[in-house]
Amino acid sequence: MRILSVVGARPQFVKLAPIAHAIAGRAEHIVVHTGQHYDELMSDAFFRDLQIPDPDLNLAIGSGSHGAQTGAMLAHLEPAFERFRPDWVLVYGDTNSTLAAAIAAVKMHVPVAHLEAGLRSFNRRMPEEHNRVLTDHAADLLLAPTAVAMEHLAHEGLAERSVLVGDVMTDVLLRVRRAVEGDAVALPGHPEAGSYYVSTLHRPDNTDDPARLAAIINYLALLDKPVFLLAHPRLVKLAAEHGIALDAGAVVPVSPLAYPQLVRAVVGSAGVVTDSGGLQKEAFLLRVPCTTLRPETEWVETVELGWNVLVDADLASLPAVVARSAPAATDSQPYGDGHAAERVIDELLSRPAR
Ligand code: UD1
Secondary structure: OEEEEEEOOHHHHHHHHHHHHHHOOOOEEEEEEOOOOOOHHHOHHHHHHOOOOOOOEEOOOOOOOHHHHHHHHHHHHHHHHHHHOOOEEEEEOOOHHHHHHHHHHHHOOOOEEEEOOOOOOOOOOOHHHHHHHHHHHHOOEEEEOOHHHHHHHHHOOOHHHEEEOOOHHHHHHHHHHHHHOOOOOOOOOOOOOOOOEEEOOOOHHHHOOHHHHHHHHHHHOOOOOOEEEEOOHHHHHHHHHHOOOOOOOOEEEEOOOOHHHHHHHHHOOOEEEEOOHHHHHHHHHOOOOEEEOOOOOOOHHHHHOOOEEEOOOOHHHHHHHHOOOOOOOOOOOOOOOOOHHHHHHHHHHHOOOO
């Protein structure tokens, strides 16, 4: 069987790693990179650090408005699918690369499986929410990470196409956590365990409105420990355009970290402040308190179990919320047991090729 993965943005490379390892020796694997992310630290570093084979094809689409970017991917994926003739196209998560690949495949009658299906924020301002909903309804096989995601799919009439496999990010995180144990923290001054926070910020709702971005930075600046802000290129660009200094008060802006260094930095931190989906869940899996700068989250289990607190309109509460003490310990595993990728490949192999 030939499985073709389409990836393009940073979190997709993380999800690709356990899939690439689980496919090895069981099926042929073709990797197509749309080029949505292209900076060394946003792309190549992940392939290297997570031992993912180089993409078979890079479409080099780059940045653009949603329509221009998604449309260019769609146009270039068609000939790629013609060339490789996959039995399954596997799409990951909720980026514009995910949606483009799902549409291209379904139009060509190539079976398409959606990994991380069924997540919902119910916030239609988020580009990721459009991408998820449209991809789930286009795909032939929905590989859900959680029981809650399965419920969402059932509500939308998609139960028959859905399978609970667990979360592949858990697979890779557990492996990398073991590998980085004992490493120094790759942040300026190699800070002591528990003496700092880790933060990321890249959602359009937080970065695009100068008043909102300035307010977030102002409150981060007031935190009781240094906040290493791993600055996504989008944040750096918009802060510069709006004349907002990122190095205010407690905030120490640094470049994005490679994945193993990110995991190590989070393990040693006193807390995480983020608007990333993946990082909320990684913080939970590493049992580090997380504060999420959004009105809602797709990873509701992190909130229900007390490890994640949402802060949106009431930014003034941020310093107190971030400094809260850790919640009661839990051994709950809502994101699976670290073997989701094997289940994904079992599911694909159990469905006959065309
Ligand atoms: C994208 C995904 C988002 C995901 C995030 C992870 C969509 C709609 N959004 O958001 O779901 O959480 O990736 O990082 O698909 N840029 C660079 N270098 C790069 C990549 C981007 O400088 O390698 C800059 C460009 O100015 C670009 C901007 O970042 O315009 C935004 O990039 P884009 O891929 O459109 O979205 P992200 O914000 O990265």
